[in-house]
Amino acid sequence: MLTLIRRTLRVPLATGAAGDGRAAARQLDSALLQVGFKASKELLGHVEGLAQPTAYAKTIVDAVRGLVGDDVQHNPYFKDFPHGVPDTVEFWADCVRDALARRVPDFHEIGRGNLLALPRYGRVQHTYEEMLAAHDELLPSIKDHLTVLQLGGTLEEETRRLFLELATSPTPLNEADLTLLAELAEQTGELPDPIPVRENRAVVNAARLARGAAPVVDTVTDVLRLACQASGGDVTLLEPARLRSFRRPERRLLLAALDSTVEESPGKLGDVLKHREQWKRLGERLHPHEHEQWPHAQDVFAVARKQKTVRSLAGRVEIAFQDSDIRKAAEILSTAPGMLVRQVDRLLRHGTKEDVPHIVDAISKAAPETSGRVLCSLLEHLENRTAPDAARVFANRSRRAWITEDSRPPLDQEAVESITAVLEDEILRRLPEVSELTVDPDLLDVTVPLSGKASEEGFGVLPRGSRTWVEGELLRFFTYWRQTEMRTDYDLTAALLGPDLDFQGHVSWTNYHHDGAYYSGDLTDASEGATEFIDIPRDASTSRFVVPQVNVYSGEGFNEVAESMFGFMTRDGDQRGKPFEPSTVRARSAMRGTGRVALPVVFERAGDGWVATWLHLYLRGASWGNRIETNRGVLRETIAGVLSRKYFTVARLAELIRRKSNQDGAKLHLTLDNLLDITASVDNARP
Incomplete structure (x- = not known):
């Protein structure tokens, strides 16, 4: 039930006996207010009518506490933070004097500047309770936001509702939602129609396969995705999966699905070449030679082993491009509408002015058969192609960013307008x-959420490129992580940039305060969890842009730690309170990416507040020792590329x-x- 509440902000009905739960309802409402939430009138009424609502109410509170990151203890290095933060060098000198007074044996490490050799450095020197005692109670503010929790249906109804929402999503899901979909699919056993995203279809099919039901597929790649998902591998097929041995009934179902798909459309054999090695591995698990009743399935593996030759659609298109026959390329692509739409930029770049009407005509015919999110993506792409980008920022499905200059020639304005008109007409029709x-x-x-891959799981999180207003006299962002096995050091940093994105300074473990901003202190071990904060007072700081980043200095990456998150809070200057106040959290996102430098969001000063633009990007970084001083250049290019782009x-x-x-x-x-x-x-x- 925790996951349901966090994902939907709806609370399933309790099944307990009726009674007088008015006291528990009042306590629930009070507890929710402390975390920045409020129960709807219907939810409170439901709790009031329960005989034993205590456990039910506790589950609700636990769910929302985890949503904003209040399910763990956030204890900064300096217990008085944001007060009492010393000068960086003075603090280091105090740590050295403390080490000498204790007669620490490893003087050579201290002499080489290894801060980790200092007993006081990187380890909290006070308890969580001592930190709480050092802070006054948070004062309420009329600017505080409240999120309302609604009363839902029964647990079974809410589970099914969430399953259908995820399974039939028009956009690809992020990793967390894909995992949740797999869990729900095992519980429901339902096959929704339609399932537009093939990754979602593979997840549902894997659950059907485990129950002995035939999968629903219409391409050979659907079968490969299903096999990878059923083996615990990557359903996106970006990473090779270690395929498991399938039971005989499962092998029959997979081979039968392959056979019927190829029999209906032999041209789909061309798709095998794209993942030829994975198909060869799957053939070793399915033993197609033992099943002569499915000859078309055997053809799939014959193509993978190059015992049978087919020319893929992509191969025929490449030949047309090599021959500079753009009209022929457009004609071939017309048989695969989605592929044609994704190749529009290339067609326009390589085509002549005389080729443009043929390209537009092909798009007109393909648009009605193309996914809406693909049409919207092309519309967004074309709006950015009549002039060079400040920088080209690519992000893969794991949100790993790659940045390069835009060396492409701009597209012809008239051609862009012609295709834009076709796309808009088709979108208007729908x-x-x-x-x-x-x-x-x-x-x-x-x-508009065209893909869940451009976002993160969390609270108040929006897709990449979204801009949202942030008010409050103090902007405070935080990161929390908890290591799995290896000692892990994450560093929260804020880059301070000018109007032209020129570097004006930073706040980090090497510079505790700058331009009115304050850092809470460096923690270098997270065996029991660690939190770092940075404060940006609106009136004290003069920088135009503030870019928080989380660097993996050493240890486990974002995908390896037990838990990691980033978030930000706002409060008025006279509100006081402890460093982490759940009711002031405006957004909290998980950090799960393959890079070693996380860029969650960028803040731009605007009037009496800030505008936050969500990034959800991870830079590759170094394997050890990532610092703001070493990635300033790529940071500027990344921010320039995202902020200059026009989004749908x-x-x-x-x-x-x-x-x-x-x-x-x-x-x-x-x-x-x-x-x-x-x-x-x-x-x-x-x-």
């Missing part, structure tokens, strides 16, 4: 008809909806909750 549209103002700069936002979507408005349509209030429903309608309204 959008709902409304007579009146209202949009929450805070949503206008939120990017809610404001752009609202503009298209208004263009289709009529007198007979229904009224529509666009919120964050129904944004995915609109995205799904665009994706599913194909003829």
Whole structure:
């Protein structure tokens, strides 16, 4: 139930006997307020009617505490933080004097500047209770935000509802949601229709396979994804999976699915070449030679072993490009609408002005058969292609970033406008008809979620490129991590940039305060969890941009630690309170990426507050010793690339909806909750 509440902000109905739970309901409401939440009238009424609601109420509180990161103890190095933070060099000198007074035996390490050899350095010198005693109680503020928890249906109904939401999502899910989908699929045993994202389909099919049910597939790659998921491997096929041995009934189901798919469309054998090595490994597990009743399945593995030759669609397209026959390339691609849309930029770059009408015509025919999120992605791409980008920022499915200069020639303006018109017409056809549209103002700069891979699991988290207003006199961000086995040192850093993204200074373990900003102290061991904070007072700091980053200095990476998170809080200057106050948390995201430097968000000064732009990026970094001093250049390029890009936002979507408005349509209030429903309608309204 914890996961359901955190994921949906809906609380399943309790099944206990009726009684008088009014006292527990009052306690629940009070406990939720302390964490920044409030129970709806229906939820409180439900708790009031329970005879023994204590355990039920505790589960609710535990769920929201974990959502904002209050399920662990956040104890900074300096217990008085943000007060009492010394000068960096003075603090180091005090640590050296303390070590000499204790007659630490390893003087050579101290002489070489190894701070870890100092007994006082990197280890909290006080208890969590002593830290709490050093801080006054948090004073309430009229600016405090409250998130309302709604009452849901039964546990079974809420489980099924979440399963259907994830399984039928029009966008690819992130790693956490894919794992949750797999767990729910094992419980429900249901096969929703449609399942537009193939990764989600493979997860559901794997659960069906475990129960002996036939998978639902329409490409050979669907079968390979299913085999990888069933083996605990990478369903995205980006990383080779170590395939397990399948039981005989499972082998029959997989081979039968392959056979029917190829028999229906022999051209799909061309897809085998893209993952040829994985197919060879799968053939060793399925023993297709033992099953002559499925000859088309045997063809799949014959192609993988190069015993049978087929030319893939991608290969035919490459030949056309090599021959500079752009019209032929567009014609071949027309048989795969999604692939054609993804190749539009290349077609325009290599084609002549005379080729443009043929490309536009091909797009016009393919658009009705193409996924809505792919159309929206191309629309966003073209809006950024009439002028060079400040920098090209690529992010893979693990959010690992790669940055390079934009050396591509800009696309012709007229060609871009022609294709944009085709895309907009098709998207307009799929959008709902409304007579009146209202949009929450805070949503206008939120990017439409075209992929869950561009975000993280958490609370108050938005997709990459989304901009949100942050108010409050003090901006405080934090990182928490807990190591698994190896001693692990993460470092929270804030880069302070000027209007032109010029480097003006930083706050980190090498510089405890700068330009009004303060660092809470360096922790170098997280066997029981560790938290670092940085304060940015709005009036004291003069920097235009503040870029928090989390560096893996040593030890386990973000995917290896037991737990890691980043978040930020806001509060007024007179609110006081302990360093971590859950009710002031505005956002909290998990950190799970393959790089060694995390860039969660960038803050830009705007009026009497800040505008936060979500990044969700990880830089490769070094295997050891990552510091802000060594990655300043790539940091600037990354921020420039993200901030200069035009994203497909809610404001752009609202503009298209208004263009289709009529007198007979229904009224529509666009919120964050129904944004995915609109995205799904665009994706599913194909003829």
